[in-house]
Amino acid sequence: xxxxxxxxxxxxxxxxxxxxxxxxxxxxxxxxxxxxxxxxxxxxxxxxxxxxxxxxxxxxxxxxxxxxxxxxxxxxxxxxxxxxxxxxxxxxxxxxxxxxxxxxxxxxxxxxxxxxx
Numbered sequence: 371x372x373x374x375x376x377x378x379x380x381x382x383x384x385x386x387x388x389x390x391x392x393x394x395x396x397x398x399x400x401x402x403x404x405x406x407x408x409x410x411x412x413x414x415x416x417x418x419x420x421x422x423x424x425x426x427x428x429x430x431x432x433x434x435x436x437x438x439x440x441x442x443x444x445x446x447x448x449x450x451x452x453x454x455x456x457x458x459x460x461x462x463x464x465x466x467x468x469x470x471x472x473x474x475x476x477x478x479x480x481x482x483x484x485x486x487x
Contacts, residue, residue, distance in 0.1 A: 417443065422458055440476055455480060
């Protein structure tokens with residue numbers, strides 16, 4: 371025979387739910403603090419050259435493959451097997467034809483090189 375809910379059992383259930391909610395909230399806050407702390411310990415590195423500048427984690431390795439037409443940088447993180455490519459043209463593109471030429475000369479070879487890895 372099921373036990374009917376009483377005011378006391380409903381209050382207890384609410385109290386347990388509230389305690390669970392507080393526990394989960396506390397765990398979430400602690401995980402954010404731990405993550406922020408671990409990121410602040412990583413002093414990181416700074417790249418700054420020819421008007422381009424950014425900060426990156428010291429866990430990443432930077433390879434500068436720049437040429438007279440563009441700055442080409444590759445950030446690699448070996449533990450994650452990840453790469454980030456940054457390509458910045460040195461001159462402004464003022465026409466669709468120039469954009470297509472830049473794409474053929476810079477972007478497509480980079481994509482082809484990645485496919486070959």
